[in-house]
Structures are given as structure tokens and as C-alpha cells.
Amino acid sequence: MTRRIALTVLALVTVLLVLAVVPLGVLLTQREETSFRSTAEASAGTLASAAEEHLSDHKPDTDMRELLDETQDEGGCAAVFDAAGQVVARTSCSTATDDGTRSLVAAALAHPHTTAHRSGDTLTVATPIGDSADKVGVAVLVKSADPLDDRIAVVWGWLALIGVVGLVLGTVVSVRLARWVGRPLQSVDAAARRLGEGALDVRAPADSGPEEVRRLAATFNTMAARTEALVHGHRAVTADVSHQLRTPLTALRLRLDLLAADAEGEDAVELAGAQEEIARLSRLVDGLLAAARAENAVPRPVPVRLDDVVAERIAAWDPVAAERRVELSSHCPGRPTVFVGAGDLEQLLDNLLANALDAVPGGGRIRVEAAPAAAAFGPGTELRVIDDGPGMSPEARATAFRRFGNPEARGTGLGLAIVHRLATANGGTARLEDTDGGGLTVVLELPAVPRGQVQEPGRPPQPTG
Incomplete structure (x- = not known):
């Protein structure tokens, strides 16, 4: 439960951080790109104004040359084209005059607005020179986009750091919250389990x-x-x-x-x-x-070797059976192991054998058999105590597991009630069947040792993990 609460709160914090950080990062990125482009367009516009004084008013190109030199000093490239598309002036670098800028120059001459194009790590801006009706040329400015990429990387880096810090804080809070809620519940669960164990x-x-x-x-x-x-x-x-x-x-x-x-x-x-x-x-x-x-x-179940206990109880009851001329035998193939409380299997067999010996007349037989339990019961072992005595009527079998419920009982009428209580308390079942040829068969279905526990008969089970 603690893990589920922590993971749920952590997932919620993660979703909230993603919904908050990603849109903010996209917005800041767009803002940086817009600011960078606006700065480049403003620089190109200033160059176009200086070039217009030279091309339209035929003033000296001193201001234009100074702007070209400043652009070059800042790491950019620039060029001024006349209305025919010929280069009037440019920086020493040829990026602003290569074939890639010719289409931008033509577009700037054909349209009355500035044209900008991002290609790889450079931004190219083409600004018309002169009035929209009488263009005298185009100013082209090429700037490296590395500063823009660096600023965007810094923005995303800070946002990532904020997200990581928020995630760490969310993890700490979720774990503490989960423990605050889960540990008392685990204590109640452990107390309830111990109470159920006695x-x-x-x-x-x-x-x-x-x-x-x-x-x-x-x-x-x-x-x-x-x-x-x-x-x-x-x-x-x-x-x-x-x-x-x-x-x-x-x-x-x-x-x-x-x-x-x-x-x-x-x-x-x-x-x-x-x-x-x-x-x-x-x-x-x-x-x-x-x-x-x-x-x-x-009961606190432990693994118990059924065949060993059956052999021991048969040996203990054999003198009584011999005195009454009753044959006792057993058949437990496969050396099965059942999961019952310490001493409970012995008590079950003692009550069943005592009842059978009281019911079977001289010369009769009592047989104890073990086999895998039916699929409907689950993993376990079916233990049968079979006698050829007078058996029970259907009415007597219906109430045989109640205290004093069997009106045909020859003893105290408590043996089968004890058997039923011990079997069900250990997670098993008990039922009565007719024996083929006459008599009564008591069938006990006892659970097997759970997976993941060491099967050491007579000792409490230990987890293997």
C-alpha cells in the first residue's frame, strides 16, 4: 500500500510538472526566437536606411560602410544589392552574396516587406531599400543563430533543473505521505494477523x-x-x-x-x-x-510428512485393533507433505481410528489411504480412513460433524465434531462417504505447503526468497 500511494502521488506530481514546464519552455523558446529575429530585422532595417541615403540621395557611403564593418565585427555578414540585383557593397565574408540569398533578394524586390529565413545555424534577413513603390535595392543580413540556440539551451536547462528539483521534492513528499498513512495500517494488519494466530x-x-x-x-x-x-x-x-x-x-x-x-x-x-x-x-x-x-x-501450520504420521499412529493403535481382531493397514504413496498445525494430524487420526475401532466388529478391516486432492480443492492431499463397519444412515451423516449430532454414535458423539473443527481450522475440509461393499469412509482434504516455503517437516516454514 505504501508503494502504491507513493507511486500515485509521484505520478500526479510528474504530470503536473510536465504540464507546467513543457508549455512554459515552448513559450520562452518562441519568445527568444521572436526577439532574435526582431533584432536581426532591426539591424537590417538600419543598414537599409543608410544604404538608401547612398543609393537614392547619392550621398557618400560612409555610414553604410561603417554599419557593414560593425556587422562584420559582431560576427555577421551583410551585403547591399541595387535594384538590378547587383552587389553594391558587402562585408569580407561572402555568405550574404552566395546563391542561397538570391531568392531572398528577388522576394524582397517583389514584395514590400522584410523577408527572413532560418537555415541551419544561420538567420538571413532581406529588407527592401526605398519606398514600396520605388525600390532601389535590398539589404541582406546574415547572422549566426548560435547565440539564440545557447539562450534556448539555457532556458531549457533551467526548466529541467526546476523539474528535477520539483520531482525530487514530490518524491520525498509522496514517500513521507505514504509512510504516514501506510505504516499505521501495516501495524493494524500485523496486529490483526497476530490476533488471528491466537x-x-x-x-x-x-x-x-x-x-x-x-x-x-x-x-x-x-x-x-x-x-x-x-x-x-x-x-x-x-x-x-x-x-x-x-x-x-x-x-x-x-x-x-x-x-x-x-x-x-x-x-x-x-x-x-x-x-x-x-x-x-x-x-x-x-x-x-x-x-x-x-x-x-x-493452528500455526507447519509442513508435516503425512506418511510418517500415519505409520506412527497405525503402530500406536495396532495393539488395540489386535485385541478387537480388527486389521489395520495404510497406503500413502509418494511421501506426501501436508501443511497443518503441529500435533493436529495426530489428533485427527486418533479420533478417526478410535471411532472406526468402536464401529467395526471383530474380523473387520480399517484402511488409511492418501492421494492427491481433487482439482476443485486445490493443491493438497486427500486422506481417507475406510472401514467396513455398519456405516451411517444419510440422516446421521448430515449431522455427524455436530457435537452430539449423531444419534447412532456408540461413543461420546464428539469425535467427528473435533475432526471437522481441526480440519477446517487448518484450511481443509471433511466429509463422509459410503464405503464400497458397506461401511463408512471419512475423507479429509488437507492443504499442501505453499510455494516459496521450505518443506522441512516439523519446523515452521521459512520463505525461500
Whole structure:
């Protein structure tokens, strides 16, 4: 943004300078040319007057000769022609009498006005001598245009200097203006990004920049403070509920265990049922706490080798699967790398494998597969957890990702809700499909490592540029 503001102001200053300097330069150039031509015509007119006294009044040519000598001393050339076009007098240089001036002499004799012509670096002026009705000759003056060109160059040089100075000042002003506006906005942007990453105590500086930007920063800080209070309050409630529920549940379980040790008959059966209920309540509390942590989590993605994590979790769950006579297997070709928060992929797989093991009967199979994601999702990897259990009805699949939304759930009903929250928080998707031949397939689409970042699994991505 800073660069765009600076370039915009600089472009505006450049346009204004061009519109002001170029027309002024053209005007001053025309003025210099007009002044130079007028001076030359005046000198030629003076020479013509002196020549008329000699040609018409037959006075001595002293004045005419003096003017010719002065012209020569000034670096010019001059000549006086009679009515027949013959040279009467001239300076030592022959420029005023060469073939190029003959046409001007003829034009001056035919017309009652002075004729001027610029050719290269010289200006030639031909002035009729005598009355318009009775011309007795022509005075020709040839002057070098180098002084004119030098003055024009000086004019354009000063204008160029003024333009450069104006451009430099415009650049300085535009950069300072852009920074004055852009830096506070960048600070607000950085604070918003950090807030989105979970730094709830971050605040944006509200003491610099334009008034509108300061108001924006103040509004952001108010929002951040309220968000921090809400999140901290929610976390405090979660922690309090965890403490208040776990302690009495643990105490109740210990008392039931003591009673069950001496119970017999129907009392033992009732106590065993009570112990199962206590265990279910403990699992429910643990699930609620895990769901709350998943909802409050703000992942900071890092590159993670999917095949390594899948192999690790398969190995961890294999004893449980073997005890329940369920076959666990995986297939992750190409050693894919996904871009998710540290530990999130492990939690996703643990919840999915736990759900699948609860659903699949003895002798069943659970398979974990990985493949490139569909083109509609973008660059990434598709992770599938496939089981051949009883599956889900369409009604149950429609609400399976909500907390306690699956009426057919055998566990706490929170596993798939945690999976959906973690997948979407990492920029992925989660959906349920029927398994060919019966069962349920959970499909996760996880993002790939963005371009321009080093793919070092387990470490934060580093820009390559």
C-alpha cells in the first residue's frame, strides 16, 4: 500500500510538472526566437536606411560602410544589392552574396516587406531599400543563430533543473505521505494477523497516522480487548468445569470400587452398572474438554510428512485393533507433505481410528489411504480412513460433524465434531462417504505447503526468497 500511494502521488506530481514546464519552455523558446529575429530585422532595417541615403540621395557611403564593418565585427555578414540585383557593397565574408540569398533578394524586390529565413545555424534577413513603390535595392543580413540556440539551451536547462528539483521534492513528499498513512495500517494488519494466530493480548498503536487510521486502530483494540475477555472467560469456565467435574467423578469411582470389592449377587451387578456409567461420564467430560480445546485452538501450520504420521499412529493403535481382531493397514504413496498445525494430524487420526475401532466388529478391516486432492480443492492431499463397519444412515451423516449430532454414535458423539473443527481450522475440509461393499469412509482434504516455503517437516516454514 505504501508503494502504491507513493507511486500515485509521484505520478500526479510528474504530470503536473510536465504540464507546467513543457508549455512554459515552448513559450520562452518562441519568445527568444521572436526577439532574435526582431533584432536581426532591426539591424537590417538600419543598414537599409543608410544604404538608401547612398543609393537614392547619392550621398557618400560612409555610414553604410561603417554599419557593414560593425556587422562584420559582431560576427555577421551583410551585403547591399541595387535594384538590378547587383552587389553594391558587402562585408569580407561572402555568405550574404552566395546563391542561397538570391531568392531572398528577388522576394524582397517583389514584395514590400522584410523577408527572413532560418537555415541551419544561420538567420538571413532581406529588407527592401526605398519606398514600396520605388525600390532601389535590398539589404541582406546574415547572422549566426548560435547565440539564440545557447539562450534556448539555457532556458531549457533551467526548466529541467526546476523539474528535477520539483520531482525530487514530490518524491520525498509522496514517500513521507505514504509512510504516514501506510505504516499505521501495516501495524493494524500485523496486529490483526497476530490476533488471528491466537495472540489475544496484541494491540495496534493508535497514536500515529491520519485521524481515520487512528480511529480504526482504536476500534480494533476495543474489539481485541473484548475478544480476549470472551476467550479467557470461556477458557476459565472450561477449566472450572473440568476441575469441578473430574474431582467428584474420581471420588465417586473410588467409592464404587471399594463397595464393589465387598458386594455380591445383585448388588455387584448394580455396582458394575454404576461403574460403567461413571466411566462413560468420565469419557464424556474428556471429550467435551477435547472439543473445547479444538474450538479454541488457532493452528500455526507447519509442513508435516503425512506418511510418517500415519505409520506412527497405525503402530500406536495396532495393539488395540489386535485385541478387537480388527486389521489395520495404510497406503500413502509418494511421501506426501501436508501443511497443518503441529500435533493436529495426530489428533485427527486418533479420533478417526478410535471411532472406526468402536464401529467395526471383530474380523473387520480399517484402511488409511492418501492421494492427491481433487482439482476443485486445490493443491493438497486427500486422506481417507475406510472401514467396513455398519456405516451411517444419510440422516446421521448430515449431522455427524455436530457435537452430539449423531444419534447412532456408540461413543461420546464428539469425535467427528473435533475432526471437522481441526480440519477446517487448518484450511481443509471433511466429509463422509459410503464405503464400497458397506461401511463408512471419512475423507479429509488437507492443504499442501505453499510455494516459496521450505518443506522441512516439523519446523515452521521459512520463505525461500
